[in-house]
Amino acid sequence: MIVDISELSVSYDGIDALQKISFGINEGDFLGIIGPNGAGKSTLFNCMLGINLQYQGVIKFFNKDIRKSEEYLTHIGYVPQKPVVDRNFPATIREVVSMGQINNDPDKVDEALQKVWMHELADRRIGDLSGGQQQRVFIAKALVNSPKILVLDEPVTGVDIHNKDLFFQILSELNSKGKISIIWSSHDLDAVERLANKVACLNKTLFFHGISQEFFNDEEMMKKYSETSMQMHMHHH
Amino acid sequence: MQNAIVSGIAISLICSTVGLFLVLRKFSLFGDALAHSAFGGVALGLFLGFYPLWAAYAVSILSALGLTKIRQKYDISGDAIVAILLSSGIAVGIVLISLSGGFSIDIFSFLFGSVLLVSTENVIMILGLSAAILIILITGYKKFMYITFSEEQAQVSGIPVQKLNYLLIAIAGVTVVTSMQLVGVLLVSALFVIPNVTAMMFKRSFKQTIILSMSFSVFSTVAGILISYPLDIAPSGMVVLLAITLFIGSLIMKSAGMVKTAGIQKKIH
Numbered sequence: 422m423i424v425d426i427s428e429l430s431v432s433y434d435g436i437d438a439l440q441k442i443s444f445g446i447n448e449g450d451f452l453g454i455i456g457p458n459g460a461g462k463s464t465l466f467n468c469m470l471g472i473n474l475q476y477q478g479v480i481k482f483f484n485k486d487i488r489k490s491e492e493y494l495t496h497i498g499y500v501p502q503k504p505v506v507d508r509n510f511p512a513t514i515r516e517v518v519s520m521g522q523i524n525n526d527p528d529k530v531d532e533a534l535q536k537v538w539m540h541e542l543a544d545r546r547i548g549d550l551s552g553g554q555q556q557r558v559f560i561a562k563a564l565v566n567s568p569k570i571l572v573l574d575e576p577v578t579g580v581d582i583h584n585k586d587l588f589f590q591i592l593s594e595l596n597s598k599g600k601i602s603i604i605w606s607s608h609d610l611d612a613v614e615r616l617a618n619k620v621a622c623l624n625k626t627l628f629f630h631g632i633s634q635e636f637f638n639d640e641e642m643m644k645k646y647s648e649t650s651m652q653m654h655m656h657h658h
Numbered sequence: 659m660q661n662a663i664v665s666g667i668a669i670s671l672i673c674s675t676v677g678l679f680l681v682l683r684k685f686s687l688f689g690d691a692l693a694h695s696a697f698g699g700v701a702l703g704l705f706l707g708f709y710p711l712w713a714a715y716a717v718s719i720l721s722a723l724g725l726t727k728i729r730q731k732y733d734i735s736g737d738a739i740v741a742i743l744l745s746s747g748i749a750v751g752i753v754l755i756s757l758s759g760g761f762s763i764d765i766f767s768f769l770f771g772s773v774l775l776v777s778t779e780n781v782i783m784i785l786g787l788s789a790a791i792l793i794i795l796i797t798g799y800k801k802f803m804y805i806t807f808s809e810e811q812a813q814v815s816g817i818p819v820q821k822l823n824y825l826l827i828a829i830a831g832v833t834v835v836t837s838m839q840l841v842g843v844l845l846v847s848a849l850f851v852i853p854n855v856t857a858m859m860f861k862r863s864f865k866q867t868i869i870l871s872m873s874f875s876v877f878s879t880v881a882g883i884l885i886s887y888p889l890d891i892a893p894s895g896m897v898v899l900l901a902i903t904l905f906i907g908s909l910i911m912k913s914a915g916m917v918k919t920a921g922i923q924k925k926i927h
Contacts, residue, residue: 470813470814471813471814472813472814491816492816494815494816495816497814499811499814499815501808501810501811504808507682509858509861510682510807511682511857511858511861511862511863511866511867512803512807512863512864513863513864515863516803516863516864516865519800520803520804520807520811520812520815521804521811521812521815522800544863546861546863562811
């Protein structure tokens, strides 16, 4: 197991955001994390990435407690929710990908850009790209240190269909050919069913964790999920 | 005048580099606020009989760090912090100056800048501090660029975001007081902002933007000093006017389609 989360609980001002979540991720897994808005997906990611350390329970990456060392972060590539890039930010794609690069090898930057089919645009400015292209640059950026795990937080929200399909194709290849484990949160149940081999369904507690097909073939489970999502949706409005 | 030109070049280089990070963080007026708090420091130094520049350095760095901490802890917006810092520096300055018997020539030199302030000892100090600041910023430029681009992503990459933010703010404090000797409290932020905004219009890479900004800044400073000296006017005004001229010139070139950009101007799909 490369990630082991046990009894993870988080609360903000006395309100529970996550309650006793426990699950593990094996090497090579493509895990889709699904759940309605406000289910705690971002909170879970913030804990896993060391942004929020105010949690109870234990999170281990590569058998080491993340509270004890930040070294695990060098093996993780993180792709945030579609970020708002300042159109005037003076950086080329090459410069963006090389930010956070551990060694300064320019070949690695080119290699990462090739994996997402963006190498021909390497000297263009990040602000001149469309949202979908920017997200591909952020995958390249996440790949530049040859990570073992890729973490993606609802990466295709607001991205057009063409770029979304390209994005999924890239993820699939990285997982199958590149042997990179993937942790991916998404609203898109169809895409999760198509791509992920494991599913974790969150709604403050862990609703389901296991093989993707078992979840999607279980009508009872799907019905329960839709009802909960609808309730959360109504609650939000 | 040699002293003024040598120190002017050093000051232009640090102001444009530090300024780019502040401008990109939408913190353009922070330099101005620090300069005003440093003015309070100058007044404190004169009031207590210290060398005013040392007091200005101490007040500028402490207020920069202190207010950054307050801003983070109490979630106060950046522009509000700038307003508080700016007015409190001036308020303290006015009270202390009144208590010590009114405005003197020293105070005017700090407000408007003066080549007379730049003695040989000062030049050595300016060169030493500028070299240290440039070494820190050049060696760490990728990390500072990353934090400026996205604090969240930089943090996940294991970069000590908070420590580097404090370092940058402290460097900004030192840069302001160092530059104040030449361009004065009132115009110091112009050197932080104008060359960078001008350079950003050329839409180049980060490295090229810094080099462009440094070039604009050095040109305005050296030419400003050379022009103002025989006319016997304070160089600070001339330096800033030249920087503004470059800005307007670039605007005109851009609107006439004469500025070539690094990438493409249209959005690609």
